[in-house]
Amino acid sequence: MTIKKAAALATALSLSTMTAQAGTLEDVQARGELNCVVTTGLAGFAAPDENGRWEGFDVSFCRAVAAAVLGDGEKVKFVPSTGKTRFTLLNSGEGDILFRNTTETMSRDADLKLTFLPVNYYDGQGFLVRKDLGVNSAMELDGASICIQTGTTTELNLADFFRANNMNYEPVNIETNEEGIANYSGNRCDVYTTDASGLASTRAALDDPSAHVILPEIISKEPLGGAVRHGDDQWADIGKWVVNAIIIAEELGVNKGNLDAMCGSAGDNPSINRLCGTEGDMGSMIGLDAKWAVRAIGVGGNYAELFDAHVGPDTPLALARGLNASWRDGGILYAAPIR
Amino acid sequence: MQQETYKPGEHPDLPPPSNTIGPMAWIRENLLSSPTNIVMTALSAWFLYEIIPPTLEWVFLDAAFTGENRDECRAKAAGACWAFISERFNLFTYGFYPHESRWRVDLSFLLLLIALVAVLWDRAPFRKQGLYFACAYPFIAGWLLLGGYGLEPVETDKFGGFMLTLVVGVTGIAFSLPIGILLALGRQSDLLAIRLFSVGFIEFIRGVPLITLLFVASTMLNYFLPRGTTFDLLLRVLIMVTLFSSAYMAEVIRGGLQAIPKGQYEAADAMGLKYWTSMRLIVLPQVLKISIPGIVNTFIGLYKDTTLVIIIGLLDPLGIGRSSLADTKWTGLSNEVYLFVAIFFFISCFGMARYSLYLERKLETEHKR
Numbered sequence: 014m015t016i017k018k019a020a021a022l023a024t025a026l027s028l029s030t031m032t033a034q035a036g037t038l039e040d041v042q043a044r045g046e047l048n049c050v051v052t053t054g055l056a057g058f059a060a061p062d063e064n065g066r067w068e069g070f071d072v073s074f075c076r077a078v079a080a081a082v083l084g085d086g087e088k089v090k091f092v093p094s095t096g097k098t099r100f101t102l103l104n105s106g107e108g109d110i111l112f113r114n115t116t117e118t119m120s121r122d123a124d125l126k127l128t129f130l131p132v133n134y135y136d137g138q139g140f141l142v143r144k145d146l147g148v149n150s151a152m153e154l155d156g157a158s159i160c161i162q163t164g165t166t167t168e169l170n171l172a173d174f175f176r177a178n179n180m181n182y183e184p185v186n187i188e189t190n191e192e193g194i195a196n197y198s199g200n201r202c203d204v205y206t207t208d209a210s211g212l213a214s215t216r217a218a219l220d221d222p223s224a225h226v227i228l229p230e231i232i233s234k235e236p237l238g239g240a241v242r243h244g245d246d247q248w249a250d251i252g253k254w255v256v257n258a259i260i261i262a263e264e265l266g267v268n269k270g271n272l273d274a275m276c277g278s279a280g281d282n283p284s285i286n287r288l289c290g291t292e293g294d295m296g297s298m299i300g301l302d303a304k305w306a307v308r309a310i311g312v313g314g315n316y317a318e319l320f321d322a323h324v325g326p327d328t329p330l331a332l333a334r335g336l337n338a339s340w341r342d343g344g345i346l347y348a349a350p351i352r
Numbered sequence: 353m354q355q356e357t358y359k360p361g362e363h364p365d366l367p368p369p370s371n372t373i374g375p376m377a378w379i380r381e382n383l384l385s386s387p388t389n390i391v392m393t394a395l396s397a398w399f400l401y402e403i404i405p406p407t408l409e410w411v412f413l414d415a416a417f418t419g420e421n422r423d424e425c426r427a428k429a430a431g432a433c434w435a436f437i438s439e440r441f442n443l444f445t446y447g448f449y450p451h452e453s454r455w456r457v458d459l460s461f462l463l464l465l466i467a468l469v470a471v472l473w474d475r476a477p478f479r480k481q482g483l484y485f486a487c488a489y490p491f492i493a494g495w496l497l498l499g500g501y502g503l504e505p506v507e508t509d510k511f512g513g514f515m516l517t518l519v520v521g522v523t524g525i526a527f528s529l530p531i532g533i534l535l536a537l538g539r540q541s542d543l544l545a546i547r548l549f550s551v552g553f554i555e556f557i558r559g560v561p562l563i564t565l566l567f568v569a570s571t572m573l574n575y576f577l578p579r580g581t582t583f584d585l586l587l588r589v590l591i592m593v594t595l596f597s598s599a600y601m602a603e604v605i606r607g608g609l610q611a612i613p614k615g616q617y618e619a620a621d622a623m624g625l626k627y628w629t630s631m632r633l634i635v636l637p638q639v640l641k642i643s644i645p646g647i648v649n650t651f652i653g654l655y656k657d658t659t660l661v662i663i664i665g666l667l668d669p670l671g672i673g674r675s676s677l678a679d680t681k682w683t684g685l686s687n688e689v690y691l692f693v694a695i696f697f698f699i700s701c702f703g704m705a706r707y708s709l710y711l712e713r714k715l716e717t718e719h720k721r
Contacts, residue, residue, distance in 0.1 A: 056680050
């Protein structure tokens, strides 16, 4: 039985209880703790530091939701999950919300019964090759041996790409990213392919990063975002608007440093006032108080601050904003307005 | 020079010929006795020469023991970067256990050692009191680790690293042996219901991989239990791991039961002993003695299987290691992590294996062939 079928079966089993599952917000508030499904470790996105505190881009979104809902960004219980268990953990109720660099797809949305939150990271699949191979484009990879993680969307994308371009390749199947690094640096494959963000961290982990190059082609769309279970629209709304508020804060120039000054009292900009809860009554629409967004932004700052702190140019991952720049700066990060 | 004379039969043994003693003789005897042996010796020597110096170089001589991140390590030395492990040592040991309460983990470990000495060593001082203490130990350790009754409560999702391995391993080992004995006896029972239950249980558990059981424990159970009931994840894992190894243990014990001559059972019956008395006094002591290698084998397997808990999101040392590798400060240092974890498991498992050999020798009374 494939994982997908197992998850679908599990979902079907839970359908009876699903209808009675509304009220995640009440559950979380009664528990006093948000159960957030994250990865067991992915550079920049979620990993425990030496004190056992989880840090990362996805982790910050968990904390923001907890701050909005519970008033304290530390009241999160992180539920580490593998690629295989993440949806089951969410659907079985072990987790309230999932931030695990998960690609939004139609089958996951409809078949696995997930409600996706707005995209918080636009990724795409790329190729990492050794410079001395002399390859400058993915179109020159005919006949190459390629390290590929099995059971992922990247595996399917790779097959699609080579078929569409009438090329052949020799797959070297691996299970995890570390295995990929080991195989690639041990010359057992010419090319390593995964999401571009993963390639950046892989390249940084190699002994001589300058001897390797990430090819310019991005062969797939990987919109990564959080997700919640089907069946609780209010809870989905909370997740959705917390993510949107963090993106909007950047657009409006609200950041962690000036949060108190900007949101202390109602100002001249109605958009900022609505974000800050000093105008309108936005919080009660999602079952929270007026300061929900202020608390969410107060944890790690706006989108730009989260990006820079965990995956941006000053981190070892050194990812450029690229597609993830705000729409005002030429990216496609475009959040629906709070009004 | 006076010639020593001896009576017939009293001449002391002459020293062995000089070419059969000493290191040279040993080498000739063991390493160079035949052309094949000479070739094998040369190959082994070459192999060791190729392996050992670079390994020593990597592990000790060219290793960096301090540093703030991977780049600092690399700048100092080309070998292993142990600064990574030392920075993360507490995480590897205690997992996410709260800092201010870590003395409780240390104390339970210390008490575990005391209990183990009493259980494993029959000439330990105060052994009787020690055995009582060992019986009470699970409750004491549970109280220390989980808190409550005066101690700050700690939830089990904070467990991780070596302490998680020890909690799962020790619990599984402690409970799977008695349950396994009962199952093995049940499988040979004359009562149909008990026999069917035992056979069904053993065959079902052995027919399913541990990963599947853990997966069921972590996710599927939630579908079947009423919503709102929380059933601790670690407890579910402990139950599954214990049941899993009990089934294997039962088959090991059954092998022992069948190896005991029928005369032993009949003699016990002839003495008028009831079933449980005859089992306790006559059959089981012999069964357990001849089953020691199999029992310890199962223990070691169980202990190593604890690394599978990563599947359900609990972070054992291997899981902590993998998560740590995702820290951007330390990416790419997987060799150090795996070597460190391997050493920990080797020490534990080798210890168990040596103890089983000691026990076998100590209980050796017959059957020597």
